[in-house]
Amino acid sequence: MYSKNDILSPFTLPNGTQLKNRLLMAPMTTCTGYFDGSVTSELVEYYRERAGSIGTVIVECGFVDDRGLAFPGAIGIDHDNKIEGLAKIAEAIQARGSKAVLQIYHGGRMVEPELIGGRTPVGPSAIAAPREGAATPEALTAEEVEAMVTKFGEATRRAIKAGFDGVEIHGANTYLIQQFFSPNSNQRDDQWGGSRENRARFPLAVLEITRKMVRQYADPSFIIGYRFSPEELEVPGIRFDDTLYLLERLAEQGLHYLHFSMGYTLRPSIVDKHDPTPLIRKYTALRSEKLAQIPMIGVGGIVNKSDAELAIEHGYDLVAVGKACIAYPDWTDRIARGETVELFIDSTQREALTIPEPLWRFSLVDAMIRDLSSMPTGKFKSGMFRETVQDENNELGINVSLETDRITDIVLESQEGLDVTFVSSFEEIRTRILDANTPHVDAVSGATTQSEAVKKAVTKAMAKSCKALVLEEGGSLEPPRYDVVVIGSGGAGLAAAIQASDRDTKVLIVEKMSSIGGNTIKASVGMNAAGTRFQKMKGIDDCKEKFYQESLKGGQGLNNPELLRSFVDNAPEAVEWLADRGIVLNDITITGGMSIDRTHRPADRSAVGGFLISGLVRNISQRDIDVMLDTDVIDILMENGAVSGLRVKNEENEILTIYAKSIVVATGGFSANQEMVVKYRPELKDFVTTNHKGATGSGIALLENIGAGTVDMGEIQIHPTVEQTTSYLISEAIRGGGAILVSQKGERFFNEMETRDKVSAAIIGLPEHYAYIVFDEQVRLNNKAADEYIGRGFVVSADSPRQLADKLNMDMHAFLATLERYNVFVEKQNDEDFGRKTALRHPIHEGPFYAIQIAPGVHHTMGGVTVNTNTEVLDVNNQVIPGVFAAGEVVGGIHGGNRIGGNAVADIIIFGTMAGRNAANLARCS
Numbered sequence: 001m002y003s004k005n006d007i008l009s010p011f012t013l014p015n016g017t018q019l020k021n022r023l024l025m026a027p028m029t030t031c032t033g034y035f036d037g038s039v040t041s042e043l044v045e046y047y048r049e050r051a052g053s054i055g056t057v058i059v060e061c062g063f064v065d066d067r068g069l070a071f072p073g074a075i076g077i078d079h080d081n082k083i084e085g086l087a088k089i090a091e092a093i094q095a096r097g098s099k100a101v102l103q104i105y106h107g108g109r110m111v112e113p114e115l116i117g118g119r120t121p122v123g124p125s126a127i128a129a130p131r132e133g134a135a136t137p138e139a140l141t142a143e144e145v146e147a148m149v150t151k152f153g154e155a156t157r158r159a160i161k162a163g164f165d166g167v168e169i170h171g172a173n174t175y176l177i178q179q180f181f182s183p184n185s186n187q188r189d190d191q192w193g194g195s196r197e198n199r200a201r202f203p204l205a206v207l208e209i210t211r212k213m214v215r216q217y218a219d220p221s222f223i224i225g226y227r228f229s230p231e232e233l234e235v236p237g238i239r240f241d242d243t244l245y246l247l248e249r250l251a252e253q254g255l256h257y258l259h260f261s262m263g264y265t266l267r268p269s270i271v272d273k274h275d276p277t278p279l280i281r282k283y284t285a286l287r288s289e290k291l292a293q294i295p296m297i298g299v300g301g302i303v304n305k306s307d308a309e310l311a312i313e314h315g316y317d318l319v320a321v322g323k324a325c326i327a328y329p330d331w332t333d334r335i336a337r338g339e340t341v342e343l344f345i346d347s348t349q350r351e352a353l354t355i356p357e358p359l360w361r362f363s364l365v366d367a368m369i370r371d372l373s374s375m376p377t378g379k380f381k382s383g384m385f386r387e388t389v390q391d392e393n394n395e396l397g398i399n400v401s402l403e404t405d406r407i408t409d410i411v412l413e414s415q416e417g418l419d420v421t422f423v424s425s426f427e428e429i430r431t432r433i434l435d436a437n438t439p440h441v442d443a444v445s446g447a448t449t450q451s452e453a454v455k456k457a458v459t460k461a462m463a464k465s466c467k468a469l470v471l472e473e474g475g476s477l478e479p480p481r482y483d484v485v486v487i488g489s490g491g492a493g494l495a496a497a498i499q500a501s502d503r504d505t506k507v508l509i510v511e512k513m514s515s516i517g518g519n520t521i522k523a524s525v526g527m528n529a530a531g532t533r534f535q536k537m538k539g540i541d542d543c544k545e546k547f548y549q550e551s552l553k554g555g556q557g558l559n560n561p562e563l564l565r566s567f568v569d570n571a572p573e574a575v576e577w578l579a580d581r582g583i584v585l586n587d588i589t590i591t592g593g594m595s596i597d598r599t600h601r602p603a604d605r606s607a608v609g610g611f612l613i614s615g616l617v618r619n620i621s622q623r624d625i626d627v628m629l630d631t632d633v634i635d636i637l638m639e640n641g642a643v644s645g646l647r648v649k650n651e652e653n654e655i656l657t658i659y660a661k662s663i664v665v666a667t668g669g670f671s672a673n674q675e676m677v678v679k680y681r682p683e684l685k686d687f688v689t690t691n692h693k694g695a696t697g698s699g700i701a702l703l704e705n706i707g708a709g710t711v712d713m714g715e716i717q718i719h720p721t722v723e724q725t726t727s728y729l730i731s732e733a734i735r736g737g738g739a740i741l742v743s744q745k746g747e748r749f750f751n752e753m754e755t756r757d758k759v760s761a762a763i764i765g766l767p768e769h770y771a772y773i774v775f776d777e778q779v780r781l782n783n784k785a786a787d788e789y790i791g792r793g794f795v796v797s798a799d800s801p802r803q804l805a806d807k808l809n810m811d812m813h814a815f816l817a818t819l820e821r822y823n824v825f826v827e828k829q830n831d832e833d834f835g836r837k838t839a840l841r842h843p844i845h846e847g848p849f850y851a852i853q854i855a856p857g858v859h860h861t862m863g864g865v866t867v868n869t870n871t872e873v874l875d876v877n878n879q880v881i882p883g884v885f886a887a888g889e890v891v892g893g894i895h896g897g898n899r900i901g902g903n904a905v906a907d908i909i910i911f912g913t914m915a916g917r918n919a920a921n922l923a924r925c926s
Helices: 004-008 041-050 080-095 142-161 176-181 201-217 240-253 279-286 305-313 323-327 331-336 420-436 448-472 491-501 518-522 533-537 544-554 561-580 608-621 674-680 698-705 732-736 756-764 777-781 784-791 801-807 812-828 903-925
Strands: 023-025 056-063 099-105 166-171 223-228 257-260 296-299 318-321 383-390 395-402 407-412 481-487 507-510 587-589 599-601 625-628 632-639 642-649 655-665 716-723 740-742 771-776 795-798 849-861 872-874 880-886
Touching: 004 305, 041 056, 041 080, 056 080, 080 099, 080 142, 099 142, 099 223, 142 166, 142 201, 166 176, 166 201, 176 201, 201 223, 201 240, 223 240, 240 279, 257 279, 279 296, 305 318, 323 331, 383 448, 395 448, 407 420, 407 448, 420 448, 481 491, 481 642, 481 903, 491 507, 491 518, 491 608, 491 625, 491 655, 491 903, 507 655, 518 608, 533 561, 544 561, 561 903, 599 732, 632 655, 632 698, 655 698, 655 903, 698 880, 716 732, 716 756, 732 771, 732 784, 740 812, 756 849, 771 777, 777 784, 777 849, 784 795, 784 849, 795 801, 801 812, 801 849, 880 903
Parallel strands: 023 056, 023 318, 056 099, 099 166, 166 223, 223 257, 257 296, 296 318, 481 507, 481 655, 507 625, 642 880, 655 880
Antiparallel strands: 383 395, 395 407, 587 599, 632 642, 642 655, 716 849, 740 771, 771 849, 795 849, 872 880
16 A cells, blocks of 8 residues: 655655665756856755755756757757766765666757757758747758657766666657657658658667666666656647557667656646546556556656655656756755645745746746745735737736735736747746746746736836725825835846945835846946956956046046946945845856956856846836836926925826935936937947947936036947847957958958947948958857857858858959958967957967857947046036936946946946945935
């Protein structure tokens, strides 16, 4: 008779290997590997912390081929150089007393080209996955299929050599092995496709070579598992009887466990929706005696001991635990003590829980994060409030249910013609909002517009509920009062709001756009600072004086020296301020105009903007900071010569008065205001801009209306490398990583690492008024942004320089000569032609080779309102306007006649935090 205590008792697999209990940690994506798929120390510690009391840890899938990674930050087992890092994971898990099993896979057609350097994914057939924007894969030839089987075998050999106790063959989640078995993705007419028997050949071949490697290199205790998805929705697609056929064949061949891959252990069929019978029940009723000898793992929805026991009662032999192991590294100990846990993560506990930063930002975890310190209480009128959102074709109704202190549900009204992608993204953003109990959560990747629409609807419902509660309780809707109001929600505004809140003041953010992030979200390269802890860790010898002199030179000597000195002096502290709030910029590169690596960026070398805003928004959500979106500031109110508040107009065209003791204006520049740009620089008429559409200079106008002075309004920077059809900025980090600029003639024409104004002028001076950024695979691998450009279709690629020249209609001989000459300069570390002194990192000689056509675009307005070193706004007579502070691109004087790449992000954090601190101090004294 089954005993509920059995889940904590030992369990023996068919090969005689004993597991300490029936519980396993499920394989879950962490996105924490290095760019080449090797293991990071963070990942080792993550697994070490979760091993011990749980019987077995199944480590996240390792790709067997470098065209097989299905997500960023994936780990690889595609080369022997990965063994050393993987061994550290196995050792960490085993040292704590758990078994270590490594999942191996290939993403097949589910791989996005940008993850594999713009190359085309592979699959059984040249049929794209049934999802929007999916790439059509190249069909593997018969010889390539055989080679792929060998790669799975080699991966098994490496796992054995790394010391793992077993491997789990990943035949689920629509990855390559499942694709071969599926009649939807496999429409071959050779021995690898067609009939069900032929479609089963590939998974069976992978299992056979895995068994062969185990016989050759491991002892009999080595575990072989197989994970499968039981059904596909597509027509044609895998059905449950197909899966039973495959599992019976796998069992005949021999393996040690099977692993159902479903979101919930007791899930019924997704095809036959009229049958509520859990699939595990169907499986146990239909399997043969032979198949019944193979233990079955269930996964999905296991949060407490009772969930695991229920799964065992329904027919599973073992249970894999997913999210609960992330939230509770000691989960098995907790349920052994009889604790009941709730699936959430305290927003302040990332480090304590040993959750790597990339995983913390991944949707799997992000949806569980909850701020326990600022949960709203007694805030809402209970009830349901209906709002509308707009997809591409329809106006959709959303019903938001609220209790006094919580958002309890968000329901999308059903109607015909609903876009499938909208429904999918809605479910994800809904979960994030409900788990966090706030609409201020990260948007769903790839569905930003839909996410922001849902977030806005929830925000509006909450506002209506609050008003209804006030009226119900006999109150009046008096104008709200705040200590500090921040206008603008880019990096400077968010930093100011966070810093002001940390000074114990009540803070409001007012944003005219429908989403948070401003122009900062488009930032790409990084944040400059000299003499930082992270530079010292990398052995970079830098000093503030050198940073000051190079910024002054880059700004053509027009910088306000006092502001520039404050900027340079406070930069290292600003980097630490971010790190203290979980936003770590510890990788370092270089930009034009700098002589040394001092541009700080995320460890994964991704664009800094999204990383920065994501972290700042998370900090906003952790504090009691109100946010008003779609709200225009009409004017700043003054009383007795000092600020007293604002008049604003919201989306419903209501005119509201908001009282405040101090304000911070962080509304950005005016690059997107063509009329304003042309007013100061007529020659820039019709130039594209890299800025978002909200960069219109509205904050400058607001401040001028209360007497603020301005400076350097004609100093407008054009960025040299902008993709012209989309106005998309190509990061300076690409050139800083070793790329060059080449004209249509195939020749270099200028020092690529000069300041932006000079490089832009050189491009404009070419007969064609455009150029190409040229780089190779080495540059791509070290700059994650390059994969984004490839995915967006900006990049022309070729296997050789000759082919690239041909694709660009460029003189091949001139281009080859250019590369050869540049590579000699790299070897000598001396650019004899143009005097380039930095970022001569390595020769451009490793294929594939890449080129992006670019030309200059309006990028940054150095001019703005005048401030002092306390960020106080000055009037036309250079007198302080009491209670008014400003930070970011709305301010003039800091950058002079040209901004150095990487100085803008430093600017917004340095002066944003300063403005928030000073505004809070003033408010507290009022």
